[in-house]
Amino acid sequence: MWRRVASLSSSISSYSTSFVAQTASRLNTWESLTTGIAIAQQGKGFIAPKEKTPFITFVLGGPGSGKGTQCVKIVETFGFTHLSAGDLLRREIASNSADGVMILNTIKEGKIVPSEVTVRLIQKEMESSDNDKFIIDGFPRTEENRVSFERFIGVEPNVVLFFDCPEEEMVKRLLNRNQGRVDDNLETIKTRLQVFEALSLPVINYYSQRGNLYTIRAKGTEDEIFEQVRPIFTTFDVCHRAVE
Numbered sequence: 001m002w003r004r005v006a007s008l009s010s011s012i013s014s015y016s017t018s019f020v021a022q023t024a025s026r027l028n029t030w031e032s033l034t035t036g037i038a039i040a041q042q043g044k045g046f047i048a049p050k051e052k053t054p055f056i057t058f059v060l061g062g063p064g065s066g067k068g069t070q071c072v073k074i075v076e077t078f079g080f081t082h083l084s085a086g087d088l089l090r091r092e093i094a095s096n097s098a099d100g101v102m103i104l105n106t107i108k109e110g111k112i113v114p115s116e117v118t119v120r121l122i123q124k125e126m127e128s129s130d131n132d133k134f135i136i137d138g139f140p141r142t143e144e145n146r147v148s149f150e151r152f153i154g155v156e157p158n159v160v161l162f163f164d165c166p167e168e169e170m171v172k173r174l175l176n177r178n179q180g181r182v183d184d185n186l187e188t189i190k191t192r193l194q195v196f197e198a199l200s201l202p203v204i205n206y207y208s209q210r211g212n213l214y215t216i217r218a219k220g221t222e223d224e225i226f227e228q229v230r231p232i233f234t235t236f237d238v239c240h241r242a243v244e
């Protein structure tokens with residue numbers, strides 16, 4: 001388990017005070033919490049925690065492009081912890097949290113939940129995990145999401161996957177998904193596709209320019225698509241990253 005303490009500047013004054021206060025009180029460096037090395041050992045006194053930067057993969061793509069499906073395979077093969085932004089938000093709705101109604105209405109409309117809410121949920125999961133490899137699915141969906149993550153979590157992704165799928169294929173898949181989701185109807189799907197084009201494509205372009213974007217042709221069988229994904233992680237040798 002690890003956590004980070006960011007140095008917070010006045011530039012984040014637009015974020016809610018409570019979020020800033022909570023973050024500021026917790027964070028200053030990546031800390032290893034599970035190994036126990038921060039605690040006095042064998043009478044040798046205090047040993048500083050080993051810093052450990054997590055390996056982060058962002059998974060982007062339009063609604064129905066197969067992000068969640070491929071994440072399951074990536075987790076099975078490479079041992080990542082899967083954090084689906086959509087699932088975390090739906091869990092907030094189910095738990096009747098204070099933000100639940102706002103999140104539900106936003107998802108029903110196909111719009112984007114304020115970044116501070118989503119980043120806080122992701123941060124909580126990362127901090128309570130023993131893993132140091134995270135695959136963050138459906139995030140960042142906007143430039144605001146991206147900047148918020150960098151500011152509060154303080155790391156940039158090692159890998160960004162973009163599942164590039166034709167629109168008619170995405171619509172067909174969503175209408176057949178049958179998971180009882182409030183947003184898998186034609187009207188909301190239209191908005192989600194518009195939001196993807198207007199707000200998510202700029203994020204994809206940003207990572208393309210930074211050189212860590214991997215575009216996957218997302219039409220074909222699930223296995224065919226995974227065979228495009230596999231070599232990316234094999235190259236990074238993520239299976240053999242030492243867990244200290």
Ligand SMILES: Nc1ncnc2c1ncn2[C@@H]1O[C@H](COP(=O)(O)OP(=O)(O)O)[C@@H](O)[C@H]1O
Nearest residue numbers: 062063064065066067068069173177220221222
């Ligand atoms: N390669 C594929 N071919 C056909 N259907 C797929 C493929 N990958 C996923 N699906 C199906 O399409 C739907 C959307 O996939 P999902 O992984 O939930 O996409 P996303 O998370 O991008 O919205 C699901 O019902 C899933 O089973």
Ligand SMILES: Nc1ccn([C@@H]2O[C@H](COP(=O)(O)OP(=O)(O)O)[C@@H](O)[C@H]2O)c(=O)n1
Nearest residue numbers: 063064085086107110111112113138139141
């Ligand atoms: N970063 C995110 C991710 C999801 N969401 C909301 O959650 C909805 C469902 O996200 P999802 O990732 O589960 O959807 P799919 O692309 O997997 O179909 C989105 O349409 C948004 O309304 C968000 O606001 N911000």
Ligand SMILES: [Mg+2]
Nearest residue numbers: 067068086138
């Ligand atoms: Mg999904």
